[in-house]
Amino acid sequence: MRASEEPSHWEIERLDHRDVGVAQQIHAVLALAYAQEAELLQLVNSAEVEQDVEAIRQSELSYSGARQHGSLLGWISLGPDDEPQQFSIAMLVVRPEQQRRGIALALLREAMQQAGGSSLSVVCACANQPAMALYQRLGFSPYRRGMMGKAAIEVVKLKVHLT
Numbered sequence: 001m002r003a004s005e006e007p008s009h010w011e012i013e014r015l016d017h018r019d020v021g022v023a024q025q026i027h028a029v030l031a032l033a034y035a036q037e038a039e040l041l042q043l044v045n046s047a048e049v050e051q052d053v054e055a056i057r058q059s060e061l062s063y064s065g066a067r068q069h070g071s072l073l074g075w076i077s078l079g080p081d082d083e084p085q086q087f088s089i090a091m092l093v094v095r096p097e098q099q100r101r102g103i104a105l106a107l108l109r110e111a112m113q114q115a116g117g118s119s120l121s122v123v124c125a126c127a128n129q130p131a132m133a134l135y136q137r138l139g140f141s142p143y144r145r146g147m148m149g150k151a152a153i154e155v156v157k158l159k160v161h162l163t
Contacts, residue, residue: 010073010103012110015063017077023056025072026063033093061090064110066103073098076107078114086159087115089122092131099130108138112162121159123148132156 016022030051065075074094081088089111094103112120122140124131125148140158148155 010066010068010101012064012066012106015065015072015075017059017061017063018057020053020057023053026056026065026075027051027053029072029075029093029095030091032095036096062114064107064114066094066107074103074107076111078111081119081121083119083121086119086121087111089120092122104134105138108134112138112160115162117162119159119161121157123155123157126154126156132158 015026017026059077061077061079063075063077066073074092076092077090078087079090080086089108092104092107092111094107120140122135124135126132126145135158139160141160142156142158144157146155146157147153
């Protein structure tokens with residue numbers, strides 16, 4: 001992240017998700033974002049976050065987060081994709097009250113840096129227009145569509161080739 005692009009009031013850092021305190025912070029932000037997306041997608045009976053603190057701690061993914069005065073504002077997790085030569089964004093979440101401040105953009109740029117010369121993919125709900133616009137702004141292109149989960153949410157898989 002270039003200093004001129006990143007606001008001075010928060011910083012991007014790698015997160016030690018195996019630490020129980022950090023995993024609890026990750027889970028707390030996830031719960032807020034999950035509730036917001038459930039409302040956006042008009043999902044009923046979706047109050048429970050499927051991933052618990054222990055699952056976060058045991059994850060093989062790489063986590064980076066945006067912090068302000070020790071508080072976790074948002075995070076991104078990254079791991080290998082099921083397609084060769086490609087990494088995948090497993091999740092990108094930002095506290096609802098912290099959105100539209102450039103945090104998601106900075107987290108995505110961090111993931112793009114981590115993925116290096118590979119391709120980077122993400123699965124996004126088609127109805128999540130703010131997320132779709134952000135990914136497309138960074139050069140992600142849709143290349144696969146499908147349905148996901150019990151609620152049969154229409155999703156699209158996007159990717160960007162990194163150099």
